[in-house]
Amino acid sequence: MESPRFLTSRSRLLIFLLFVGCYPLVFHGGMRAWLSTANRVLDWLPADFEETEKLMWFAHRFGSDEILMVSWIGCGWGDPHLPQLAEALVQPVPTEDGEGPALFRIALTSPEVLEELMRPPLDLPRDEALNRLQGWLVGRDGVTSCLIALVSEAGIENRKAAVERVYECAEACGLDRKDVIVAGSTVDGVAIDRISLDALLELNGASLAIGFLLTWLFLRSFRLALLVFVSAVYCQQLGMAMVYYTGRQMDSVLLMIASLAYVLVTSGAVHLVNYYVDAVRTHGLEGAPRRAFRAALLPCTLAATTTAIGLGSLTVSKIIPIARFGWYGAAVVLTGLVVIFLWLPTALEQWPPRRWAARLQSAAASRANDPWRWLCGIVTSHAGKIFLVTILAMGIASWAVRNVQTTARLHDLLPADSRVIQDYGWLEENIGPLVPVEVVLVMPKESRASSLDRLLLVERVRKAIEEVG
Template sequence: MESSRLLTSRFRLLIFLLFVGCYPLVLHGAIQAWFSTANRVLDWLPADFEETEKLMWFAHQFGSDEILMVSWIGCGWADPHLPQLADALVQPIPSEEGESPALFRVALTSPQILEELMKPPLRLPRDEAIERLQGWLVGPDRTTSCLIALVSEAGIHDRKAAVDRVYACAEACGLDRKDVIVAGSTVDGVAIDRISLDALLEFNGASLVVCFLLTWLFLRSFRLALLVFVSAVYCQQLGMAMVYYTGRQMDSVLLMIASLAYVLVTSGAVHLVNYYIDAVRTHGLEGAPRRAFHAALLPCLLASTTTAMGLGSLTVSKIIPIARFGWYGAAVVLTGLAIIFLWLPTALEQWPPRRWAARLRSEPTSRADDFWRWWSRIVTSHAGKICLITILAMGITGWAVRGVRTTARLHDLLPPDSRVIQDYGWLEEHIGPLVPVEIVLVIPRENRASILDRLLLVERARMTLEGVEGVGSTISAANFAPALPAGPASIRDRGRRIALRRQLDSHRKDYIEAGYLVDSSEGELWRISVRVPAHARVDYAAMLARMREKIDPLLAAEEKFSGVRAEFCGGVPLIQKAQEQLLTDLIESFLLAFVLIAVAMAILLRSLVAGALSMIPNLLPCTLIFGVMGWLGTKIEIGAVMTASVALGVAVDGTLHFVTWFRRGIEQGMNRRDAVCFSYSRCATAMVQSSMICGLGLLVFSASDFVPIHRFAWLMFTLLAAALVADVVVTPAILAGPLGRYFEPHPRQRGDG
């Protein structure tokens, strides 16, 4: 539909009614999405990954691995609060409708398990019993105790309620909330929820204000700034509403969609308003919205398309939050383009800023134009040197990018002084390591070895794992069994072994109830729980490899256990896979974004060479920033991984606008240097304005305590600043030099224009 028809009074009314009529739905969806946030690092990988399948298999066989460890300063064997809290946690929760299911299915205390080990049939001496519990239920001082609570299905469904229940019950038992120390994967997700939501609640308003004030400053019109602000806020809320109406939950990554949508739409709207300014300055206020619509449609459409390509490239990620961010980000950018091209020209036609327009037309040549003419002379005079320095810089920093490493560890996502990190540190110091690796020995059904031989195999495997560097504590069914014989069987102890086999057979059900033995269709599953530190800088990949190197030869050498195998499950294999996948996704998504945008530029410019050359200034910021991070050995997490592709898509916007005006200058008969100067005067100011609005609007979030949001904000600001420099220095240098001829329209194109 033509802009002239869109801007008639009848269609203006229809557009206003459409926007106002849809807003209640948009607002409702945004609010619902905001309060449906859920985060858990272990849920990042898709269900068809081997590590995820193994974790699901483990949960199916042994039950959920979600366990909370609870303790407090001074918690010892005789602490009366331990049994009180354990009993309170497994009780149903009173509610107005009766009783809600308990959020914990089992709660066990150190004294309770110690008593079980010391009473018949085991009758272990107290010192030996305590030794078996050290490192997972009892601290190194042999006194500090704790409680472990297994989260129920109801607790998994509402993890925040489960964590809050622990603190509420602790207070009801007479404990001070600030003294209660809680850790476990359930707490991790709740902590990420809270800190990411707090960050956005705290800084989202500041970002809105910064962007609005910058827009007002640059456009020098409160009315124009307000119209841009309305369109940006509408798109921000629309982005969150999309998540809700498509049946998804917000997470710590998707929460950034709202802010990203706001700054990107503001940036696009500023470009459109600058075309409007140009139309008013050259031909007056009458008909300016139509002229701005026609002039801005193609470059803004192309710019939004490349931005959507950058975001869309993230959909290839196997990390679920990143892939969703890519889908919704691309959708919001394209929808935002439609909104600003419907809303802004319509609003400007309805409420034209007449006083502002009169002041604009009465002004002489702006200082900005004088600056850009001066800057153009400098850049075009040193075009060759600039291109050479650019290639050298890209080569050096591009090589250093190989040093980039990724992380998905909780301690790299939250600040060191956060409550959950402090709690982990205290528990690991006073009790033992907390991060689980579950090794399951699968003994085929056809195996005829006795239960004693099987437990001896489990114990040999446990002792082998305990000796692996990085392993803290190990737990298996052997921890709850009588003392097992050491060394090969002899005639003298044959009778004792027969008696021990009978005793073990009689308590087989106890090992099943304890969750360390399962009878399955595959055979017997014997579980060995390994705990590794969360606080120390442990290389999980190397540690898992060392475990494999020890266990596989051990099992292969067992003559009685042909076909036995070890399955590695739990949080550590999943976190390690997430870390590897983050690096893979960074490379794959960036390469996809680069190829898609390069092809689009080649088609637009009708030249493969021009398409490739146009990517140089857009590739430069990413190689520089990530190259420096590689040199410094900085680990990047989920927030940083997304920035390369997003920044590439946003950075190419400036290149598109500059090249578009360059080609128009050539079509008007200018030489390349004059066409570059013409481009500066037409779009450089808008490029600076949009980059500053995007960069500073996101930089506000760098004050967040949540590391992915903090790193995303800093990197986006740095990348956009570098992209702006590249667009006003490198792009003009390429266009002004000999390579600029590849960007010139072909004679037929000139004639068509």
């Protein structure tokens, strides 16, 4: 006679040991992925994208440096803090073991660049040299100044430390951290990383607590709610660990994998537990995990598969983080399905909620007044009307979706009142635009134009661009 139990005692023990034994690896991978979060524009575009190829072509020929622009309120020509800060930034960083590498390789101030333009071989008059720097390193008022710092390889590897180094050196030079204005791609990535992690920590903690309390409330069993919660949190860590162990780096989009895993696995686990509730109510506690497994296998698998297909459709996106989110999201959903069907029936067979089951069976006779039955009756008796309203709502939503505007700009990921956005606004208002556009003129090899003719062409293009912008 076939045993009513879910698997044998030995098989259940092996499943339990498998989950417990793998958890240190899952936790380690999840934490490493979390701490590796970084956002760079280059990571968002596919290698075969035309714009990416042009950018790589340009970087190969002209170089590509990460530059930070630093200024502060009241920074002018005679400010002694400018040369002090420039010198401090290029010094090696003190460490417990001595000195580490410098996080900036070059730091230039507005007065330094002005003096360089006034020296041979250019020998530009001061007014002309100053005019060239206005809107770039000098404000339109001819007074407001700044410095630019080129991030070293060590700084690129640890952008957070590089940005913090600017503030530390500024404070060491006697400046107030609150008055220091910093902008550049390095700051953008660090700010998005920090805001993403801080917001996700708060929201994730709230969602974990609310999810557990709601599960406990509606299942009316602390043990069942705890088993569902353990499944969801395990898969949440597993989703991030997948990113780490496949050699990828978390970004502001992939961070959502954790929340996605928690929500979808909770939903699937509750689905299976509901089949378990029906199995206990109709045939008792003995053999309920096995009956629930059989009843839930097909519908849960279909639900998970269709969800995975929907997430997989994101892989066609040209934005790399979105495409990766599709791949990892689909993998998390299918992996979560395996976790649910192995862990939950095993745990329910090993630690059956006997007191809850007794209460459930004793309350079965009073289900006529169950509010869920009343709601189900309303839905079934008005199915046609509900269907028509749903179709109408879908039509309205389809029309309204045309007005949705998408964006992949990093600054759109930051709140308007964030420090980075405010710093950009101050620098653009007091010095000049911060987003450069490099124009490359490619001369045909067979061209017989002299160097003078080529320089004159460059000058004409410069004037034309100036008239446009």
